[in-house]
Amino acid sequence: MARLNLLEETRFEKLPVTVFSDPQSASLNVAQRIAALIRKKQETNEQAVLGLATGATPVKVYAELVRMHREEGLSFKDVVTFNLDEYYPMQPNAAQSYVTFMNENLFNHIDIDRNNVHIPDGTLSLEAIPEFCLAYERKIGELGGLDIQILGIGRTGHIGFNEPGSAPNSGTRLVTLDDLTRRDAARDFGGKAFVPTKAITMGIGTIFKAREIILMAWNKKKASIIKKAVEGEISSDVPATYLQLSDNVEFILDQDAASQLTRFDTPWLVKDCVWTEQMIRKAVIWLANTLEKPILKLTEDDYNNNGMAQLATEMGPVYNINIHIFNKLQHTITGWPGGKPNADDSQRPERAEPAVKRSIIFSPHPDDDVISMGGTFIRLVDQKHDVHVAYQTSGNTAVWDDDVLRFVEFNIDFSEKMGLDQSKMREMYENMRKFIATKEPNQVDTPEIQSVKGLIRKGEAIAGARFCGLPDDHIHFMALPFYESGKSQKNPVTQRDIDLTIELLQKVRPHQVFAAGDFEDPHGTHIVCFNIILAALETLRKTEDWAKDCWLWMYRGAWHEFETHEIEMAVPISPNELERKRFAIFKHQSQKDRPVFPGDDSREFWQRAEDRNRETARAYNKLGLAEYEAMEAFVRWKFEN
Structure with missing residues (x-):
């Protein structure tokens, strides 16, 4: 048997x-x-x-x-x-x-x-x-x-x-x-x-x-x-x-x-299942998408003819199952990513209290914040929450060499215009040009070039965060040591990476943390950065009460979105907010048109983000929920204790 x-x-x-x-x-x-x-x-x-x-x-x-x-x-x-x-x-x-x-x-x-x-x-x-x-x-x-x-x-x-x-x-x-x-x-x-x-x-x-x-x-x-x-x-x-x-x-x-x-993906097609809440949600959404029907129009025959007879028998009638899952999805939608003050939060993804939350958005690269959750970033600031952004790495490997020369040339011209001494700058510039002219593929940049590339991305990140409404003292550059190898192969994570993260968390004492949960990032930086945040929070949860009440929300990067059945908070983005998000992404000029590491997708990052956000909204609409311009999706990390 x-x-x-x-x-x-x-x-x-x-x-x-x-x-x-x-x-x-x-x-x-x-x-x-x-x-x-x-x-x-x-x-x-x-x-x-x-x-x-x-x-x-x-x-x-x-x-x-x-x-x-x-x-x-x-x-x-x-x-x-x-x-x-x-x-x-x-x-x-x-x-x-x-x-x-x-x-x-x-x-x-x-x-x-x-x-x-x-x-x-x-x-x-x-x-x-x-x-x-x-x-x-x-x-x-x-x-x-x-x-x-x-x-x-x-x-x-x-x-x-x-x-x-x-x-x-x-x-x-x-x-x-x-x-x-x-x-x-x-x-x-x-x-x-x-x-x-x-x-x-x-x-x-x-x-x-x-x-x-x-x-x-x-x-x-x-x-x-x-x-x-x-x-x-x-x-x-x-x-x-x-x-x-x-x-x-x-x-x-x-x-x-x-x-x-x-x-593993659709086990109801091959065996009897233990119908957990998550399994039921996944199966019903799968059935609706397979048959291209809204959830509330699914029938008993639809269940019986598509491997879900056991669910209909054990948990039916199916219309009750449909209503239950429809309501669960409806409750993930919120225009209040920091929680809605003075509201019943029993069916909302975030807590109502405190009304003003301290939030940290951790960004693995200097543009993941606005690319991945720029609309929610703007919404949190507009709703008067105390928002901080922390750029975990410099992103200095993802800048074109000719941008380096352009910025140094500007510096030389500016120094000349202001009557400042530029002899050392000219000498460094000539050394940079010689190095770049003979640079081998994947060769590590000189420290000076690495610094300029890092400063380019830092300036862009500041511009993007300011556009979203942050004051300068809420913008943090962590430069985690694991990343600063100057090459595509990064250093191993050390306790220093975790300690720097703990220090920032202790300084802000956030009620909610947003972190990149896109573990399919082809460069691997996202999962490394996420694990550092997780290690820091788990350490703090052992001794500090505020950390036990800090919720960790995962967002996805430019590569993939969460599956609909996984989403626990969906933040609608209006046409105006989507345009503001686009302008925030535009501040990252070094990544525009054609980034150094584009992945498989030839679209620009702002195009990927908008298409993905609109697709998330369409996915909800096809299931019978309200039609929004776009949505950003989040999943809450479940700590073991």
């Missing part, structure tokens, strides 16, 4: 999937399986032949293998490795090279014989590549094939660098990279223009010959492509779907990467 239930839950899934709570536990499982294979082979004096992957996904696997080598005596002397791929052209000592990656994350820390390490050669001439690829295949065959092949998955569905259009029987070869793949790699290279257009990769046919294939994926950014790979039809448009044809494959996922699989 247990087996029947499992099949019922996973009937949409066309290959084996194991889901772990987090990437760490999943990575430990994979590392232990690799270690067990190595030890088993060593018992019979055989060589373990491993197919290895690069990128962020296997990093924790390699870290655990290194730990087992150091602490448990796991030896790699008789292990042979073949890497999936390498950019072309690529020098092996380049920072972006997969040779560098493998050395830094694994090979430099274990006792492997370097003669047993095989990585595609990115330095070959074009004419030499076909023979190299054939030889690569022969070496694998001569060793009896790969015992284990570990894989990640790209957002195009590529495995290795087998992009859409790859054949299922393809071998090792030179390929052209998909534009999305190159955009995803852009930050490592200092811009998409510097990402190679080609790569050498093992083929899908090569991968298929492995005796065991493990594909790993972590975080919600991979959830949509994982759903296609696991539940979709086999198609060259998503090369990972070819793995459905293998009897030796397993997908190892964390909960976030698995979140769009049917058994």
